Amino acid sequence: MNQNPHPGQALLTLEGITKRFGGVMALDDVSFGLHSGEIHALLGENGAGKSTLIKILAGVYFPDAGTIRIDGREARITCVSDADALGIRVIHQELSLAPNLSIAENIYLGREPVHMGFLNRGRIYREAEMLVEQLGLEEISDVGLLVSELSVAHRQLVEIARALSCRARILILDEPTSSLSEMETEALFATLNRLRSQGVGIIYISHRLEEVIRIADRITVLRDGCSIGTQDTSAVNQKELVKWIVGRDIVDYFHRPPHNPGDIALELRNLRSKDIHDVSLSIRYGEVLGLAGLVGAGRSELARAIFGVDRFDSGEILVEGNPVSITCPRDALDAGIVLIPEDRRKEGLVMMESVAFNLTLPWTKEWNPSFIPNSQKRNEMAARAVENFSIKASDVWQSVEGLSGGNQQKVLVGRWMEHPPKVLILDEPTRGVDVGAREEMFIIISRLVEAGMAVLLISSDLPEVINMSHRVAIYSDGRIIDAADADMLTPEYVMEKLTGASVHEET
């Protein structure tokens, strides 16, 4: 769609890049090329070697073998400042801005113009304004705003502006859309297209294949540290791409369980709070209710209210038809409701602690009823979860920090299944996990629902929410604006509803 008809000349060429960590071959003879004015997607499952490759380009690692050429000249990148000098900039998943400084100050952070020893704030603002205008980043044209007041999407633009202000010619974007709404993604793509036409070379890393196919000119796939090949985007479709990445056919990617609804497990009646406007819904046992909404629609707020993290002002929560009073997560857990939060690292796991610690944390009462911890019981509990959810860890005492996103997610879900809850709320369960792990998560959800659990699936990935749910509630601005059987819905229809509604709200 956005294919660039006139690719520029070779900007960056990698040949035979090899990197070992101890006995592990992280990159094995990888070659890669980037033209100026090109968006080149780098795809692969977690652990395929993408981040190692980026770190080599960013000067964090030095390759064991291979050459890097920039404009045809061989370049040595031994440290981060080398990469800077060559015009290579990585826009990370975790943004690195100072929240209490303005946009302009962030753009010039670390190289502020000074006048006779004093910060030349006037110049910072003037130049920042010019830069932003020149790049066409209208969204952040008010450069005096504090970064802490900006959305994630706009912060990302600040990072891009900062990179380009130091004359970066090669931008590396690592999962740039993982926390953006569909509309923000569109805006980012418009920006990337503009930068492409200005001759910037962009390496684009994402798990979202639909996006990659739309935005990228070429695609290179890494698997187990080897480059599987490079293709023009126009020559591949999504199905082939999945097969290419995973190395096998994923026949039925989504695993919707059969619909055998039982009694009503959870019911909300007229729930209201600051962010929730009169929400009523019900979920039956053995059923998945999808809550489709854009980022920022207040879906997490609803989940947090049901789980007792946030308070709601009025309305009722009923479990199996009986009203329950939920004022804290403990109450929700006692009522049989579990929330798997959106942010695994922040709200889910104690990252520095072991798999076993995290798996058994909710059940301390059982393995440590008094002053004598029952390590055998605890170990069994952990081993059971590891086996049931095929959590890949070197052993249960490994810290969860070292696990892949998919396995961290399995720890988070698996720990509650020691005593399965009645209702499981999943908030963006597949965010930041790779294709294979995503499928595994779908299989887990399906298994739990078949066993009779009621699931509320919150997701901004519309194909996911439609294909995994039996019924879908379309959620926007704290309201359910539409609900239907999932079979009746298409992603296009839901998107229309969501964007239409939000336009309506704004006007």
Next chain:
Amino acid sequence: MKKHSWKASPALRKIGPLIIAMAALEVMFGIFAPGFSQMNNQIDLLQQISVNAIIAFGMTFTIMIGGIDLSVGAVMALVGTAAASILASCDPSMASSVKLILAVGGGMSIAALFGLFNGIPASKTKMPAFVITLATMLVARGTAYRFNEAQPIPIPDNAATFLALGNARLFGFIPVPVLVMLAVFAFATILLHRTRFGQHIYAIGGNREAAKFTGVNIVRTQVWVYLLCAVMAGIAGMINTSQLYSAEPASGQGFELNAIAAAVVGGTSFTGGIGTMYGTLIGAVIIGILDKGLNMAGVHFSLQYIVKGLVILLAVYMDVRRNKS
């Protein structure tokens, strides 16, 4: 299974270097400070560290949950002053053990009160523990000065049992403060390493949000932590008062910093979630060895501060490096 229980606490692996450091200091002062290694002197050493160690055990709990308690030194002084006032106002004919119970009971209630004073705002509001306890430190110190016009209150000679708390020796050999220290250590160790409460402390310190989402009652746990810390400071205050034969309202200044140093040298991380009780005990011993050893080796007191400061810095640096790898 055996292999696992070893791996179960990576903290255990961290204790090795600390023990080596402690042994090295022992050997070094054994050579350079005449009489340092003698049994008597070693017993004295233990007696001298007991007050700091008891405070440090409580401090470890607060640092473990990502907090701090700066008020312990002032609470110590206040508890001592209150206990001494109770003793002084008792009928001299009263049995000495009854007086002990009254004095200790009164003092400890005040300590507990300050624990709640710290813990409730620390857990229920967004005020940082550093600031809360800085404020309660001033309140406690001021309250201590209110007694007896800020003058020291001598412990009456007839309060024999109270005086025994700081000065008697079991079998004429093991000082009572050391016994108290060991008892508090055992209690704190069990609490931190073997109970649900301890598990929740690691969870809260490691990731407060995740602990909340797991159903841990984070408010209650935190209030208990500050309560424990204050009560342990109170115990230390009793011993200190008994050892001095009088309650000094101005005593205990800077004790909070010594306790923090012991905890930190012992491997407690200021980011929370990392630390052990035995680490803190060894940390307190290391600081005690430095104090006593440098003194006996005839090092000028000004240099003693400098050495101590550098040792703390080194210990924390090594710890940070170890945690990183």
